[in-house]
Amino acid sequence: MPSIRAPAAKKATTLTVAVKCRPLAEKERGRNIVRFSDSHAVRVLDPDLSKDYLDRVQHRTKEKSYCFDHAFGPDSANSEVYKTCISSVISGVVQGLNATVFAYGSTGSGKTYTMVGKSDDPGLMVLSLHTIFDLIKSDKDTDEFDVTCSYLEVYNEVGNLFT
Ligand SMILES: Nc1ncnc2c1ncn2[C@@H]1O[C@H](COP(=O)(O)OP(=O)(O)OP(=O)(O)O)[C@@H](O)[C@H]1O
Numbered sequence: 001m002p003s004i005r006a007p008a009a010k011k012a013t014t015l016t017v018a019v020k021c022r023p024l025a026e027k028e029r030g031r032n033i034v035r036f037s038d039s040h041a042v043r044v045l046d047p048d049l050s051k052d053y054l055d056r057v058q059h060r061t062k063e064k065s066y067c068f069d070h071a072f073g074p075d076s077a078n079s080e081v082y083k084t085c086i087s088s089v090i091s092g093v094v095q096g097l098n099a100t101v102f103a104y105g106s107t108g109s110g111k112t113y114t115m116v117g118k119s120d121d122p123g124l125m126v127l128s129l130h131t132i133f134d135l136i137k138s139d140k141d142t143d144e145f146d147v148t149c150s151y152l153e154v155y156n157e158v159g160n161l162f163t
Pocket of ligand 1: 111112113
């Protein structure tokens with residue numbers, strides 16, 4: 001087993017929260033109410049788009065802004081999410097540290113797509129495995145690695161473990 005070493009880059013926080021907004025499906029067109037103010041915030045407009053400036057200043061609109069460590073729009077590939085939020089955590093795993101990557105969202109929000117992905121846009125689990133095996137291959141020490149893989153889906157508060 002590898003010896004535990006200090007992480008290469010020490011971060012100020014151990015928890016990162018990111019939001020990823022998937023592209024709208026055909027039937028969802030016309031419900032495009034999410035705007036990206038910058039790479040850390042999203043603005044969700046009031047679904048009643050007829051509300052105007054006066055409604056906003058008088059707080060009669062449901063428009064809200066949310067801040068995250070990272071915000072990704074519909075054009076962001078899984079690899080971008082991985083590079084920005086996950087890759088440094090995964091390199092720590094090969095150094096003997098624990099890490100959890102967790103996707104949370106309503107049905108159809110894109111959790112499976114983000115975690116598993118497709119052949120032309122591999123997901124975070126696939127990219128993590130690539131990193132783990134690349135790091136093991138390039139390990140210059142005499143460490144021995146034992147890699148096992150499983151993932152957990154929590155649905156209706158019941159956990160299903162896939163190994
Ligand atoms: N970034 C993306 N680009 C293109 N299509 C996407 C993207 N993210 C999600 N989708 C599509 O959105 C749909 C729903 O995504 P997905 O199945 O990943 O949702 P889910 O959150 O896992 O749903 P459930 O909780 O019901 O399992 C799928 O058809 C998926 O292909």
